[in-house]
Amino acid sequence: MKKIFWTLLLLVCSLSVFSQSYFEDGLSSEWHKGRRDELRKLMPANSVAVFFNNPVKNRTNDVDYIYHPDTDFFYLTGFREPNAVLVIFSEEREVNGNVTNEQIFLQNRDPRAEMWNGKRLGTEGMKSELGFKDAILNSEFAAKSGINLQDFDKILTFSLSEGIEESSTNQPLIQMVDEFKTATAYPEKLNEASAQIYKLIKNSDLETSDRVVQMLKRYERQYPDMMDDPLISSFMNADSPEKRMVVKEEIPEQKLDISSLASLMAALREVKTPEEIALLKKAVKISAVGQIEVMKAAKVGMTEREIQGVHEFIYKRYGAEELGYPSIVGAGNNGCILHYIENDKRDLTDRLLLMDLGAEWRGYTADVTRTIPINGKFNEEEKAIYELVYQAQEAGIALSKPGATFQEIDAAGRKIIDEGLAKLGIIKKGASHQYFPHGTSHHIGLDVHDRGTRNPLQEGMVFTIEPGIYIPEGSDCDPKWWGIGVRIEDDILITADGAENLSGDAPRSVAAIEEMMRLPSVLEEWVLPEID
Known part of the structure; x- marks a missing residue:
């Protein structure tokens, strides 16, 4: 039975099309490191930025699309494999007894998978070819990362509201996203639109609240479900700027920030x-x-x-x-x-x-x-x-x-x-x-x-x-x-x-x-x- 299982697994893997080439005439590992250093300069004090690489997408049946990394992820790492997470700290900190300012989690070397889909870097290759000191297996993302996300004042990432396509190939990524959501108490209905709306409300005052309401009405045409949020609904329906400010104070301060990282990367790129x-x-x-x-x-x-x-x-x-x-x-x-x-x-x-x-x-x-x-x-x-x-x-x-x-x-x-x-x-x-x-x-x-x-x-x-x-x-x-x-x-x-x-x-x-x-x-x- 075990032999049959591996034969079937290898057959499926043979039809998955990854792209793990590293370009001798492309960008250097030093260049990517420099981009990470530049991002740190833009990040708030005592913050952490978490980047998940793209999932593998299915084309049909047991054939996947050629893999293309998330461009922010590639910009900061040069890495082109799936099931990876990049964690950047705004300042150096001690993690597992070592002083570091970043970690990267990636898939393990696997001779069987590499026979069908090409070489994987693995943790040692990540260190030698792309210059990461803290390269860790993705299976240890939560258990052995050595960090508590709640220790940071701000946790920067992108919206994780869209589900990842279910497949055995994507399972490590799905696991890491779930672990991240648990560690950050990620709200069930949080998305880019709601995060942006909360930010607009939090930045409003007595003089600007009328303009903010007009902006939110335009948002509502695109995102009608936003009125299901009682705080947003209360802010928009309040009949005076003073009452809106009362609602504003009810919006909790969030460590989790899914809107700022896009602006930081836009300024950088x-x-x-x-x-x-x-x-x-x-x-x-x-x-x-x-x-x-x-x-x-x-x-x-x-x-x-x-x-x-x-x-x-x-x-x-x-x-x-x-x-x-x-x-x-x-x-x-x-x-x-x-x-x-x-x-x-x-x-x-x-x-x-x-x-x-x-x-x-x-x-x-x-x-x-x-x-x-x-x-x-x-x-x-x-x-x-x-x-x-x-x-x-x-x-x-x-x-x-x-x-x-x-x-x-x-x-x-x-x-x-x-x-x-x-x-x-x-x-x-x-x-x-x-x-x-x-x-x-x-x-x-x-x-x-x-x-x-x-x-x-x-x-x-x-x-x-x-x-x-x-x-x-x-x-x-x-x-x-x-x-x-x-x-x-x-x-x-x-x-x-x-x-x-x-x-x-x-x-x-x-x-x-x-x-x-x-x-x-x-x-x-x-x-x-x-x-x-």
Whole structure:
């Protein structure tokens, strides 16, 4: 029976897809340690921060998705295995007879599992390769950690309200989360929304309580269940600021803080170090080459998925380990769907092709979009819309420098697009519309929508500028504009005195795109056999 059990276990393990590679040309263990040290400087006195790595997610039956670590966890550790917890102390303290300021808990070495899924670091590997002195087996998270969480004034973590997918693979993580909740008396209904609401109420006073109530009413539309909380309900229903202050005093002080850590990590991650910038530049460069080669290879009769495959082949050819996000390849009206990922349209004809893709290089992702005419030539309407988007992006890039804001960049582009759409007769002058429905910029880094604030730009920030116009079929305008979707997206690095367009190698202007599409493709001689 025991032999049968192990045979079945190994069969299941063989279909679990983990990713435990460590990059010789990635970030060093010293770099990750430096990030932990920087986080300590931001943490409150006598506090502890607890980070749980991502669970394994099931794809179907006994096949799991390729494992991707939580990006905060990776940022602070460089570790890429599941069932791990990082504990950071704001100050050094004595734990189990040793003075330390951090602990990491991880899975054990297991020859049987490693035979199927790859090498695990184990505690000794964690010490030698990633530089942790206190590396402890995850089975000892509660029993032998040597810490009492209640000794801290603040316990910082993220919301643990969502359950972890039940599986034998995730069982160690589930156990550690349960032990953490017990040790911190984690409230049953605590989530990010309720934590943020409590913080708003606690920070209110007689003069600001009216504004806080208005904010909470907006929250209520998104989180109607929040009124089930008697303290929140009492605060909102109180008929005077004085009565609200009475309710405020009833909200207990919580050691457990699930809202502040996100802000601390955003402040830490929004400005990239030189090491991060080097990795981002490589990711963006690869993605730009993908756009260039597709411009040369694109032809009438290809499919969206074929175009997607060319991009992703180029990423892999250069050694990129992953995609930063699902590839978006939308022809014609599909280009008007912002997050279109089906990519299943066949036999592309003479419409625009919107391609939003990014390679992930050593954990860091690019985000580059180009829109091209599949037949190599923009028609009159396509060119008119494209030029508006191009001018809007140019205006945003021109504004990009230290001290500028995302709001200024967005406003400059919207002004050009609004005035241009009115001039073309697509909208009435000054009318609101949904033809540019998304924001113009977001940070990029370990996440395609990376952690960061909306504070003024600083040297070392890397973000997108991506105006767009989308006129889906059936829109309230002349049908000649229907099905035109254009987005141009570039990755911008703020320098000491301006900005550098990291993805500028990929042609952006109408003339440059059409010229590139006339060049021969290296894939023209790649002919595969027909399959019925």
